Amino acid sequence: MKTLYSKFVWMTLLIMFASGTIGFMIVNTFYHQNLKEKNDEKNVEVASSMVKLIESSDLDGITPLLQMMGDAGYQIYIVDEEGVEQFYGGDFRVREIPDAIVNSVLDGEIYHGMREFPKETFITGYFSNELTNTVGVPFTYDQKKYALFQRPNIKFLFNEIHLLLGGLAGAMIIISIIAMLIVAKRMIDPLTKLTVATNKIANEDFQVPILVNQRDEIGQLADSFRNMVKQLEASDRYKKEFIARVSHDFQTPLLNIQGYAALLENEELNGNYAEIIRKEAMRLSGLMKQLLLLTSFDQANTRVKKEPFQLDEQLKQVILKFRWLLDEKSISIQLHLKKVEVDGDREMLEYAWENLISNAVKYNYTPGEIQISMNENSEYVEVIIQDTGIGNKDTDYGQWTERFYREDEARSTQVEGSGLGLAIVKEVIQSHHGTLAFENVEPHGTKVSIQLKKM
Numbered sequence: 001m002k003t004l005y006s007k008f009v010w011m012t013l014l015i016m017f018a019s020g021t022i023g024f025m026i027v028n029t030f031y032h033q034n035l036k037e038k039n040d041e042k043n044v045e046v047a048s049s050m051v052k053l054i055e056s057s058d059l060d061g062i063t064p065l066l067q068m069m070g071d072a073g074y075q076i077y078i079v080d081e082e083g084v085e086q087f088y089g090g091d092f093r094v095r096e097i098p099d100a101i102v103n104s105v106l107d108g109e110i111y112h113g114m115r116e117f118p119k120e121t122f123i124t125g126y127f128s129n130e131l132t133n134t135v136g137v138p139f140t141y142d143q144k145k146y147a148l149f150q151r152p153n154i155k156f157l158f159n160e161i162h163l164l165l166g167g168l169a170g171a172m173i174i175i176s177i178i179a180m181l182i183v184a185k186r187m188i189d190p191l192t193k194l195t196v197a198t199n200k201i202a203n204e205d206f207q208v209p210i211l212v213n214q215r216d217e218i219g220q221l222a223d224s225f226r227n228m229v230k231q232l233e234a235s236d237r238y239k240k241e242f243i244a245r246v247s248h249d250f251q252t253p254l255l256n257i258q259g260y261a262a263l264l265e266n267e268e269l270n271g272n273y274a275e276i277i278r279k280e281a282m283r284l285s286g287l288m289k290q291l292l293l294l295t296s297f298d299q300a301n302t303r304v305k306k307e308p309f310q311l312d313e314q315l316k317q318v319i320l321k322f323r324w325l326l327d328e329k330s331i332s333i334q335l336h337l338k339k340v341e342v343d344g345d346r347e348m349l350e351y352a353w354e355n356l357i358s359n360a361v362k363y364n365y366t367p368g369e370i371q372i373s374m375n376e377n378s379e380y381v382e383v384i385i386q387d388t389g390i391g392n393k394d395t396d397y398g399q400w401t402e403r404f405y406r407e408d409e410a411r412s413t414q415v416e417g418s419g420l421g422l423a424i425v426k427e428v429i430q431s432h433h434g435t436l437a438f439e440n441v442e443p444h445g446t447k448v449s450i451q452l453k454k455m
Contacts, residue, residue, distance in 0.1 A: 008184045016176065040115035043135045046074075047150050051139035054148075062141055073156045077131060077149040081106055090153040094130040097149070101136065105147035111136030114151070127154055190218045194225055206233035256280045305345050311381065311452070312337040314346065315372060318353040322361060329366045336373035340381045342452050344432050349452075352428040355421040356385050356448055363446075364389035376454065383450045391446035 050069060054062050062078075063086075070076050070089025077095075078086040079102055087095075105111050117133045134149040190212040200208040206229055212222035257280050315337060326333060342349075360370045368388045375382040429436045432452055439447040 008188065009181065012180045012184070013177070016173075036117075037115050040112050040135060043114060043151065044110060044112070044137065047135050047137040047148060050074075050076075050150065051137055051148055054141055055139055069150075070153075073153050074150050075129075075134075075153050077134070079106075079147050079149075081145040090129075090155055092129055092131045094132070097131045101132075102147055105136040105138050105149075106145050108138050110138075111147075111149065113149070129154065187218070190214065190222065194222065197225070197229075201229060201232065204236065206236065254280075254284070305347075306343050307346060308341055308343050309346050311340045311342045311349075311383070312374070314350060315353060315383070318350060318357060319372070321354070322357055325361055326370075329361065329364065329368070331361060331364055331366070331368045331370060333370045333372065336371070338374045338376060340374060340376055340454065342381060342454055344452065345428075348428045348431070352425045352450075355425050356450075359421065360385055360387040360389065360446075360448075363387070365444075379454060380451050381454050383452070384447060385450075386441060386445060386447040388441075388445045391440045391444055 054065055057065055059065055066076055066078060066086070066088045073089070075090045075092060076088040077092070077097075078088070101111055101113075111134070113132050113134045113136065117128065117130075129151075131149065134151040136147055136149040139146050139148060193210065193212055197208045197210050208229075210222055210226055210229070213219065214222070257277050261277060316335070319333060319335070357370070357372075364370065364387045370388075371384070371386045373384045373386075375384070426436055429450060429452075434450060434452040437449045439449070441447050
């Protein structure tokens with residue numbers, strides 16, 4: 001497996017090589033396009049100065065003077081009209097030069113060999129140590145024609161500085177590679193720690209420390225990772241609690257059904273066992289519907305089927321469903337409704353009103369009272385359901401909408417319920433971009449406020 005560290009190292013080395021190659025090609029192109037001709041002109045001037053000095057010299061012979069010029073850092077080739085050749089200074093790597101060029105210089109023309117030297121991709125003409133890569137000028141000495149070809153002795157000029165430049169380049173490359181390895185290690189190390197933490201979290205070890213504290217993108221990734229771990233831990237804990245609670249809520253009616261079914265097998269026993277089994281089965285069915293509804297809200301692709309309808313009419317229809325229970329518990333109900341049209345999912349909102357009114361009945365005193373009223377403005381309509389039940393001023397109302405929450409376990413055995421109703425109500429209201437709030441009412445009772453957007 002190719003690690004990110006090795007990829008980073010190889011990519012950096014590749015970039016260094018590519019940038020060096022491209023940079024050299026750019027410099028080489030710049031030399032050929034801009035500096036080559038100027039370099040030729042400069043060397044023609046130097047050669048012209050040499051021949052003027054030779055022609056004006058009163059020394060006995062030109063050899064000492066040319067030897068001195070060669071020692072000063074120039075490669076010189078002299079040929080007379082008789083074809084006698086002499087070399088001074090550093091030696092040429094390639095000594096061949098066409099006779100036509102030599103004859104043209106002897107005839108008085110100037111040879112621009114540096115300017116006309118062929119372009120090369122990776123070796124600039126400036127460093128090509130060939131006799132054709134020179135400039136040539138004619139001169140006359142002692143009534144004899146000569147042709148002088150010269151170029152700077154690159155080896156002589158850069159003998160020491162090229163060592164310094166080479167050492168500098170080598171040191172830069174080595175230091176850059178070492179620094180790159182250290183930086184790559186420091187950059188990859190946090191990702192390695194996150195990988196180790198990921199493997200541990202995959203095995204449900206949510207207490208693994210994430211020792212990454214940086215103020216950059218990796219630091220942001222680490223912070224997001226910590227938040228993800230907290231959410232995963234909470235989700236895992238909720239999942240286990242969910243399974244435990246669902247198992248408990250399913251176990252009781254199943255045991256009842258099993259027990260009473262066994263009693264039905266004994267024909268001598270009398271009792272309304274079939275009715276009990278039916279109720280327990282309905283209880284299981286209702287719990288399953290609630291779980292399925294909650295599951296649908298947990299899915300990201302859940303869509304609310306909105307349509308316009310009269311909210312006041314829907315509330316009246318829901319209240320009619322509880323008329324018999326209100327009469328049975330001697331609970332009076334007062335309505336203060338207005339004709340209001342809203343845009344929402346009719347079925348979901350009906351389930352929410354049923355849950356809220358059912359709670360107002362179940363947790364109310366006998367006799368008791370329920371008030372349902374409406375307030376509205378240009379954008380929102382507020383539905384208020386207030387009862388005279390067992391409200392508690394010390395209650396943490398935020399817990400009421402948690403799944404499977406039952407405020408008083410002892411009392412929950414007397415009042416049927418799964419602890420899922422208000423959780424579903426919360427999901428329904430939020431899916432309509434509304435708000436749900438609870439408030440304690442003195443001396444006793446609970447007030448529920450729901451805000452929904454109007455048409």
